[in-house]
Amino acid sequence: MITASICTIGDEILIGQVVDTNSAMISRRLGETGVRTSRMISLPDDRETIISIIRNQLENNSIVITTGGLGPTKDDITKAALAALSGSTGYVMHKGQLEIVHRILSSRGLDVLDINRAQALVPDTCEVIPNQLGTAPVMVFRFPEGKFGHPAVLYALPGVPHEAEGAMDKVLEDIRSHFSLRSISHRNIMVYGMAESALSKLIAPWEDSLPPDMHLAYLPDTLKGVRLRLSVYDGDKDDEDSRLEGQIKALKAILGDMVYSDTDDTLESRIGQLLRLSGKTLSAAESCTGGEIAHLITTVAGASEYFLGSVTSYAVSVKEEVLGVPDDIIATHGVVSAEVAAAMARGVRKLTGSDYAVSTTGLAGPDGDGVNPGGTVWIGVAGPNGTITVKRSYRNDRKRNIERFSASALDELRKMIEKDLNNR
Amino acid sequence: MITASICTIGDEILIGQVVDTNSAMISRRLGETGVRTSRMISLPDDRETIISIIRNQLENNSIVITTGGLGPTKDDITKAALAALSGSTGYVMHKGQLEIVHRILSSRGLDVLDINRAQALVPDTCEVIPNQLGTAPVMVFRFPEGKFGHPAVLYALPGVPHEAEGAMDKVLEDIRSHFSLRSISHRNIMVYGMAESALSKLIAPWEDSLPPDMHLAYLPDTLKGVRLRLSVYDGDKDDEDSRLEGQIKALKAILGDMVYSDTDDTLESRIGQLLRLSGKTLSAAESCTGGEIAHLITTVAGASEYFLGSVTSYAVSVKEEVLGVPDDIIATHGVVSAEVAAAMARGVRKLTGSDYAVSTTGLAGPDGDGVNPGGTVWIGVAGPNGTITVKRSYRNDRKRNIERFSASALDELRKMIEKDLNNR
Numbered sequence: 001m002i003t004a005s006i007c008t009i010g011d012e013i014l015i016g017q018v019v020d021t022n023s024a025m026i027s028r029r030l031g032e033t034g035v036r037t038s039r040m041i042s043l044p045d046d047r048e049t050i051i052s053i054i055r056n057q058l059e060n061n062s063i064v065i066t067t068g069g070l071g072p073t074k075d076d077i078t079k080a081a082l083a084a085l086s087g088s089t090g091y092v093m094h095k096g097q098l099e100i101v102h103r104i105l106s107s108r109g110l111d112v113l114d115i116n117r118a119q120a121l122v123p124d125t126c127e128v129i130p131n132q133l134g135t136a137p138v139m140v141f142r143f144p145e146g147k148f149g150h151p152a153v154l155y156a157l158p159g160v161p162h163e164a165e166g167a168m169d170k171v172l173e174d175i176r177s178h179f180s181l182r183s184i185s186h187r188n189i190m191v192y193g194m195a196e197s198a199l200s201k202l203i204a205p206w207e208d209s210l211p212p213d214m215h216l217a218y219l220p221d222t223l224k225g226v227r228l229r230l231s232v233y234d235g236d237k238d239d240e241d242s243r244l245e246g247q248i249k250a251l252k253a254i255l256g257d258m259v260y261s262d263t264d265d266t267l268e269s270r271i272g273q274l275l276r277l278s279g280k281t282l283s284a285a286e287s288c289t290g291g292e293i294a295h296l297i298t299t300v301a302g303a304s305e306y307f308l309g310s311v312t313s314y315a316v317s318v319k320e321e322v323l324g325v326p327d328d329i330i331a332t333h334g335v336v337s338a339e340v341a342a343a344m345a346r347g348v349r350k351l352t353g354s355d356y357a358v359s360t361t362g363l364a365g366p367d368g369d370g371v372n373p374g375g376t377v378w379i380g381v382a383g384p385n386g387t388i389t390v391k392r393s394y395r396n397d398r399k400r401n402i403e404r405f406s407a408s409a410l411d412e413l414r415k416m417i418e419k420d421l422n423n424r
Numbered sequence: 425m426i427t428a429s430i431c432t433i434g435d436e437i438l439i440g441q442v443v444d445t446n447s448a449m450i451s452r453r454l455g456e457t458g459v460r461t462s463r464m465i466s467l468p469d470d471r472e473t474i475i476s477i478i479r480n481q482l483e484n485n486s487i488v489i490t491t492g493g494l495g496p497t498k499d500d501i502t503k504a505a506l507a508a509l510s511g512s513t514g515y516v517m518h519k520g521q522l523e524i525v526h527r528i529l530s531s532r533g534l535d536v537l538d539i540n541r542a543q544a545l546v547p548d549t550c551e552v553i554p555n556q557l558g559t560a561p562v563m564v565f566r567f568p569e570g571k572f573g574h575p576a577v578l579y580a581l582p583g584v585p586h587e588a589e590g591a592m593d594k595v596l597e598d599i600r601s602h603f604s605l606r607s608i609s610h611r612n613i614m615v616y617g618m619a620e621s622a623l624s625k626l627i628a629p630w631e632d633s634l635p636p637d638m639h640l641a642y643l644p645d646t647l648k649g650v651r652l653r654l655s656v657y658d659g660d661k662d663d664e665d666s667r668l669e670g671q672i673k674a675l676k677a678i679l680g681d682m683v684y685s686d687t688d689d690t691l692e693s694r695i696g697q698l699l700r701l702s703g704k705t706l707s708a709a710e711s712c713t714g715g716e717i718a719h720l721i722t723t724v725a726g727a728s729e730y731f732l733g734s735v736t737s738y739a740v741s742v743k744e745e746v747l748g749v750p751d752d753i754i755a756t757h758g759v760v761s762a763e764v765a766a767a768m769a770r771g772v773r774k775l776t777g778s779d780y781a782v783s784t785t786g787l788a789g790p791d792g793d794g795v796n797p798g799g800t801v802w803i804g805v806a807g808p809n810g811t812i813t814v815k816r817s818y819r820n821d822r823k824r825n826i827e828r829f830s831a832s833a834l835d836e837l838r839k840m841i842e843k844d845l846n847n848r
Contacts, residue, residue, distance in 0.1 A: 017448075040438065219441060290727070311734070
């Protein structure tokens with residue numbers, strides 16, 4: 001099997017100021033393509049170290065992917081190190097990347113300085129994959145068999161995570177066209193509402209009966225729930241697809257309405273699809289989630305077609321005066337209650353004239369309110385056929401609690417819209 | 425200077441299922457103690473690989489810290505590999521750790537199985553630091569100068585992040601008692617409003633005149649701006665601090681109000697400090713940022729003391745009816761305009777009764793509206809002394825545009841509150 005080594009370059013990683021998330025992203029994408037990651041290494045911004053480690057990795061792997069050290073400032077020296085390693089005799093200006101540099105800087109109202117232009121200069125020993133999202137291009141160095149004992153390719157990616165991620169499609173395309181890889185087929189399903197361990201126990205009989213060439217992976221995510229990825233290696237393409245389809249069908253029968261998608265959706269993109277399908281609109285009233293639910297909904301392009309708006313009511317006065325939550329409900333039941341969650345959802349539905357509304361009221365933490373511990377939330381969902389409320393408790397830090405509250409609220413909303421659609 | 429290598433062991437890291445956060449935590453703690461991390465490496469659960477890589481790291485470093493691979497299941501083989509590497513002739517039961525194993529399992533209502541007891545068995549070549557938080561102890565292997573050309577120590581820590589973190593105090597104590605360490609000092613400042621390249625040009629004269637033992641690093645972040653980190657190695661502790669202080673003071677004089685913090689703050693935590701200091705309150709009206717500004721503000725613990733709430737007005741009707749933006753302003757100037765941004769900020773300030781209000785109206789993208797391209801935003805900030813509006817343009821993807829819009833809006837708000845505080 002073709003192996004890759006992933007090298008992260010930058011002092012900021014080695015002193016622990018930044019956690020390296022690029023390596024996990026890259027190895028996941030490589031794995032889906034049929035390339036196994038043999039090693040991940042983080043290196044300092046030191047020329048001799050970079051050269052000797054990368055040479056060693058090229059001797060032991062067909063593919064080396066580096067991230068980082070390509071910035072315009074003096075501490076970024078990856079490019080010079082790779083020029084030396086590849087025996088470059090000079091730099092050439094890459095016109096396509098230079099245009100991108102100009103576009104990016106002018107869109108920010110900034111002058112293009114010499115050090116910006118230098119970002120588009122690359123060693124004459126490399127090919128370029130333009131980076132549309134940033135100023136430093138992806139450099140591709142190809143080494144013939146004679147150099148390291150086998151054909152080898154080095155991809156140097158920028159270190160900014162969304163730029164590295166944005167470059168991976170083209171990198172994987174290049175890898176597929178230059179190496180003969182084992183075939184891997186995957187199917188994903190997205191599940192919300194059950195922890196990984198409980199899920200694993202529930203589906204154990206199904207999982208244990210999988211044929212030996214099939215493998216199930218659990219990929220938990222706070223905001224998305226658990227992605228279950230079923231893979232089959234080295235099969236016949238047509239046969240693989242129908243075998244995967246059969247197993248996924250059996251799995252979905254076990255999991256019921258916890259399955260919210262059989263593609264790579266998020267809860268918020270699935271909600272967008274359902275609202276478009278039903279021609280309905282949405283609003284939100286948030287207390288403890290503080291805007292995160294509205295933020296998630298509006299990260300979906302075209303959300304303005306169905307999302308009317310939201311109110312974040314941190315102060316009680318905003319709950320009462322803007323959302324119209326009666327003060328006697330708050331006095332009787334407390335702010336963190338089913339009654340207030342329901343009144344908030346109904347209130348914002350009325351205020352905006354939306355078909356559906358979702359609400360949260362709770363305690364993100366770290367502190368509780370004397371009655372409820374931090375991590376408690378009441379969720380409300382109001383729709384054309386009524387209102388539901390649900391209580392959830394988590395024990396994470398503040399940021400994680402807000403994410404879990406938001407994802408749980410979106411999931412309750414998703415289930416109500418799906419149910420209404422099915423009963424039409 | 426004493427150097428360390430951090431080795432993370434586990435297939436789950438190499439397939440990208442888990443992001444390694446232990447290495448950053450360990451290197452940060454080492455750095456504070458005066459040990460420089462020379463390398464971070466992630467390895468698979470493979471005996472021969474573990475032995476050869478760790479031997480190589482011990483040849484090149486005085487300290488090697490491993491995490492992971494100490495679990496009770498078959499795929500965890502770190503302990504056997506280290507036993508072989510250290511020339512162990514057998515295992516011994518560590519009574520203290522065995523007591524902890526019994527305590528932890530009985531507290532969870534579980535029986536103690538042989539496989540659990542085996543967690544307290546360690547090679548006869550190591551010392552033990554008991555792990556109070558889990559079943560696998562920390563193993564300390566000391567190698568005399570003859571073995572690797574210098575005295576070397578290997579610490580094997582469990583992979584569970586809070587267990588690894590919990591073990592670090594004792595590990596650092598052991599390191600300090602066995603090595604004479606150099607000192608490292610850092611100072612950070614946080615800068616918003618200038619790209620890394622422009623910043624680098626502006627401060628080049630200052631940077632070029634830094635003494636040779638000082639090093640400046642640029643750490644850009646979409647939401648935080650640029651963190652500038654100034655480090656000095658091997659100085660006298662008192663002297664170092666005052667030399668760093670002098671340089672930071674000179675740097676801050678160059679950067680003026682672009683500097684928003686000289687500790688490790690975010691824009692939203694800095695705004696929280698400023699509002700507490702001035703006893704003022706805040707609200708927000710968001711269109712294209714869709715709740716992200718409110719979300720960022722409320723990730724700060726205690727935000728309820730100054731944040732009253734916000735309105736996300738995605739639909740024009742919500743702008744007009746909830747925020748009271750006059751329809752003739754929208755008709756004359758368009759939704760994406762200074763006039764609407766100002767009216768939204770004033771509207772939500774009045775609606776919630778807050779002292780300050782921040783607003784956004786624009787196009788997160790990918791599409792524009794025919795007049796403005798996607799990535800255009802108007803920001804409004806209203807306060808006790810008036811209202812300002814600012815236009816910004818970016819050309820990123822939707823998610824990144826929303827982040828940049830939000831950070832820019834927070835920065836304008838931060839500057840207004842700071843100015844009002846200074847003029848008091």
